[in-house]
Amino acid sequence: MRLLVLGGTHHVGRAFVEAALARGEEVTTVTRGVSGTPVEGAEARHADRLDPRALRTALGDDEWDAVFDTWSAEPVAVQTSARLLSGRAPHYTYVSSCSVYTWPIAVGSDEGAPVVEGDPSSTDGSDYAAAKRGGELAALAEFDGDVAIARAGLILGPYEMVGRMPFWLKRIAAGGRVPAPGPYDRPLQYVDCRDIADWVLGSRPVGTFNMVSEPGHTTIGALLDEVRAVTASDAELVWLDPETVEAAGVQPWTELPIWVPPTGELAGLHALDTSAAAAAGLRCRPMPETVADTWAWLEREGLPERPTNRGGGPMDAAAEARLWAAHDAATTTTTTATTTTT
Template sequence: MNILVLGGTRFVGRAVVERALARGDEVTMLNRGVTGTAPAGVETITADRTDPAALRGALGRREWDAVLDTWSGAPRVVRDACGLLAGRAGHYGYVSSRSVYRWPMPIGAGESAPVVDADPGDEGDQDYAAAKRGGELAVLAAFGDRALLARAGLVLGPYEDIGRLPWWLRRLERGGRVLAPGRPGRPLQYVDARDLAAWMLDGAARGLGGAFNVVGPAGIATMGGLLEAARQVTGAGAELVWTPAEVIEQAGIAPWVELPIWLPEDAEYGGMHDGDVSAALAAGLACRPVEDTVTDTWDWLRSEGDPPARPDRPRHGLSPDKEEKALAMLA
């Protein structure tokens, strides 16, 4: 295929570009040229897509078989791109999020679960859920059944610039007693960015359309399995100290952000690691073992170093003081 990737230098976008090249696709990236560099064999168009005139000039009259878009900001930016490309691209794959579902996300929620209200012309980008849903509406309005909405869940793997799995790896690298949240058998639900990329590209090639929850099945890994894999790969001999959820709450530690990936097993958070992904699996989603994701992420961190923190996301990780306090409470 001849593919246009809007972005392409960070996390999922980078995984998309690498997978497309491995497939033998012709790849064009459009971005501001601020973060990362294009791999060999990729054409780069430098433009600020938030400027409609600049985007129009950069795209010219060219045509592509498929477009893949990872935008997380104002929906208006997605709408502008779709308006320019609707007659010049056969397929539009948009990396959305399961955050588009109304909170709290029901346990076992499928694609028909209620979604948040959103405006595809919205200029704001502060509400992540509304921004992603607005982006979905913009893509659907322009491409209809030629639109693939990948409602990704928790995304892990190499190039992660959110700081979830990288934080755990760096914490375990320091060694000592490490607060391990909840119980080791707590099921997780996530997708490796490379598996997400492969699924979206395969879907583009066969004209797959519609909305899909794109994340591995519930229990594809456990919190214990992930942290043990991280402990093994860092080789630091850290001690995992499993800490009940009530102690974590009493210590004032926030799940998900201060303790990345982990969420309590209750009605409010339960749906985040227990969604219905049968449609994506039936459409060919294949997920690699957690050990591979952890090992490859560690190899990337050692090779390229930690990426700069993203200004549009909260800083993830637990401070040493809070960790020590919680461990003292447990004792």
């Protein structure tokens, strides 16, 4: 197959290009050419997708068997590419996000859950959820072939730009006492970027899908234990209950990447209905493989620059200090209560 990847040098796009080339496909990428890691074997073309003339020139008169688009900023870029590629490819996959669902995301939400407003012609990419929804609408309205809207949940694996798994790998590798948000058996839901690629290449899905593993693909305890094993760390994981994390004022998901409490408005982030994607062929690799391969990549290449429209980063030393203070206070309170009772 001849495949066109709009992007292709960062995270999901890079994983898709590598997977396609490994299958013997012919791949063309279109990027600005100023960041990321080009994949050897792909034909690299360059254009700013916000410049319709430049994109038209880069595409030329070529046709492809499928298009894969990972754009996460101004929706107008998806609108332009979908228009230009109509009639020149039979299939268009747009990698969206479960962030398009209105907040808070209800536990068990499927693809019919309410979504935010989006404008396919918008030139504003500052609101990540609205931008992704605008991209969805643009692909659906402008492309005249089959369209897959892949609403990714938490994406992990090599090449991760947001730095969620890399945070835990680096922090646990550094050793010492590490605050671990519990409970230990808190179920997690995520997708490895390479599983997205394998799914699209193997299944050529059509429709809208929550593209993430089943809830409970692993747990926070199993994940952090595997991180400790892979990094050969002597770190001590000290498990903190959600109440202690809340008392410290340290934010789940952002400052404590991957993890959210099992109850409350964030709980739906690890409890989406993914039956449609599973029925369409999505298969998720074992968690230890994702951890090991992410560590190998991080050691080899280091962490790339973080996207500008993704909010705050993982916890710093001050946030960790607040966790320890809250932990010590909770331990003291428990000890005092036990002594008084005795």
